[in-house]
Amino acid sequence: MRAKVHVFLKPGVLDVQGKAVESALHGLGWPQVDGVRVGKTIEFDLKDATDKAAAEAQVKDMCEKLLANTVIESYRIEVA
Amino acid sequence: MRAKVHVFLKPGVLDVQGKAVESALHGLGWPQVDGVRVGKTIEFDLKDATDKAAAEAQVKDMCEKLLANTVIESYRIEVA
Secondary structure (H helix, E strand, C coil), X not given: CEEXXXXXXXXXXCCHHHHHHHHXXXXXXXXXXXXXXXXXXXXXEECCCCCHHHHHHHHHHHHHHHHCCCCCEEEEEEEC | CEXXXXXXXXXXXXXXXXXXXXXXXXXXXXXXXXXEEEEXXXXXXXXXXXXXXXXXXXXXXXXXXXXXXXXCEEEEEEEC
16 A cells, blocks of 8 residues: 655744745746745555555554654645 | 645655655564655645636746756646
8 A cells, every 4th residue: 555644834833945935936936926835745655554544543653653743743644 | 726736756766865764664663664755745825826727837837947856856736
């Protein structure tokens, strides 16, 4: 099974990378760009996984322990 | 309109961040994790945009000029 994890800063947390991208885009001639947020996407295979619910629970555990800093980041899991 | 850009390293390009995540996950007790790839997701609003095709063309231009390094990275655009 292939898992995808999307990690984003929580709303209200200042996204400095997003601000940098936003001002760069404004400088390049796109002033209509607004509210830029930059996140991470982590994709991986789960070998020998057959049960979707069990795989999701495993990936959730990985997020809590390593992939996301849950103090400032939220995450979304897709398993297929 | 809201645009989402997913940026990933092209297949064959060594993903050092992905390798680091993979060995960390192995060390934490998930040896079944394989083929980890880490990418970026950039989300933003396009103010005053009404035409979806025009917005997509604009975002493609932004990717080519700033958001992706097309020598080693590929990108996927979603406009909604």
